Amino acid sequence: RKEVEQDPGPFNVPEGATVAFNCTYSNSASQSFFWYRQDCRKEPKLLMSVYSSGNEDGRFTAQLNRASQYISLLIRDSKLSDSATYLCVVTPDNAGNMLTFGGGTRLMVKP
Amino acid sequence: DTEVTQTPKHLVMGMTNKKSLKCEQHMGHRAMYWYKQKAKKPPELMFVYSYEKLSINESVPSRFSPECPNSSLLNLHLHALQPEDSALYLCASSQVVLALPKQKLFFGSGTQLSVL
Numbered sequence: 001r002k003e004v005e006q007d008p009g010p011f012n013v014p015e016g017a018t019v020a021f022n023c024t025y026s027n028s029a030s031q032s033f034f035w036y037r038q039d040c041r042k043e044p045k046l047l048m049s050v051y052s053s054g055n056e057d058g059r060f061t062a063q064l065n066r067a068s069q070y071i072s073l074l075i076r077d078s079k080l081s082d083s084a085t086y087l088c089v090v091t092p093d094n095a096g097n098m099l100t101f102g103g104g105t106r107l108m109v110k111p
Numbered sequence: 112d113t114e115v116t117q118t119p120k121h122l123v124m125g126m127t128n129k130k131s132l133k134c135e136q137h138m139g140h141r142a143m144y145w146y147k148q149k150a151k152k153p154p155e156l157m158f159v160y161s162y163e164k165l166s167i168n169e170s171v172p173s174r175f176s177p178e179c180p181n182s183s184l185l186n187l188h189l190h191a192l193q194p195e196d197s198a199l200y201l202c203a204s205s206q207v208v209l210a211l212p213k214q215k216l217f218f219g220s221g222t223q224l225s226v227l
Contacts, residue, residue: 034215043201043218044154087153091214098167099216101153 003027004090006102014110017078021105023088024070032091033064033071037084038104044087047073078109114138117202117219124192125227132187132222134202142208143185144216145177146201154201160185161208192226199223 006023013019025033033050048055050062050071061074075082088102115136124130134143142161146154159167160179174196176188185202202219 032214041199041223043220044216045218046215049215089216098156103153104151 002103003092003100004088004102006086006088006105008103008105010106010108012108012110013078015078015080017109018074018076019078019107020072020074021086021088021107022070022072023102023105024068025088025090025100026069027090027092027100028066028069030069030090030092033062034089035060035062035071035073036087036089038087039084047086075107078107080109080111083107083109115202115204115217115219117200117222119222120220121223121225123225123227124189126192126194128192129188129190131189132200132202132224134185134187134219135183136204136217136219137183138204138206138217139182140204140206140217141182142205143179144203144205145175145185145187146203146218148199148201148221158187166208189224192224194226197224197226 004025011019035047036044037047038044048057048062050064052064054063059076063072085104085106087104090100118133144159145157147157148154156169157171158177163179174191178186199221201221203216205214205216
């Protein structure tokens with residue numbers, strides 16, 4: 001089993017739709033959780049951190065479920081510019097500088 | 112714009128060439144990283160420098176040689192690469208080691224490397 005797993009997609013949605021991605025992680029000692037966004041041939045950029053209580057930033061909502069070991073990202077009112085690959089990133093534990101990336105979920109928002 | 116600057120943005124080299132990738136950040140970060148990313152794959156960690164000392168080498172072949180001249184600069188020296196080394200090479204930094212809570216990675220825009 002991979003340490004961090006994501007559905008690769010692609011998720012094809014129309015503009016204005018609501019779409020949600022999940023990401024599961026295997027290490028129950030994982031400390032920090034993030035969603036990064038990566039456009040084709042560009043660097044990953046931090047979209048948002050994921051906090052235990054859940055957090056929202058505009059159209060984006062992130063949730064953490066420690067009991068089931070998954071995090072989620074909800075995008076409301078999708079825009080064409082949301083088309084990208086969304087990477088789930090987990091800091092496993094206090095053992096060092098290891099970030100574990102999920103394989104990414106590709107989102108395509110269509111007019 | 113990213114605050115981590117990488118040069119060059121694109122590089123084409125032959126298998127006998129020697130080249131270097133450069134990375135610079137002025138955010139006062141003390142941890143810097145090299146990642147390699149193939150198309151449609153997530154970034155793979157290569158090296159980690161913490162306070163200018165190499166702290167992690169993820170079993171990277173010796174044809175890749177990192178160097179951290181000071182706290183703001185990180186280089187990756189390339190020699191005798193293979194075509195399968197063609198990838199996007201990403202530099203990143205964080206305030207301190209990622210093991211501490213809430214530490215985040217800031218990526219440079221990458222160097223797209225093609226080895227012929």
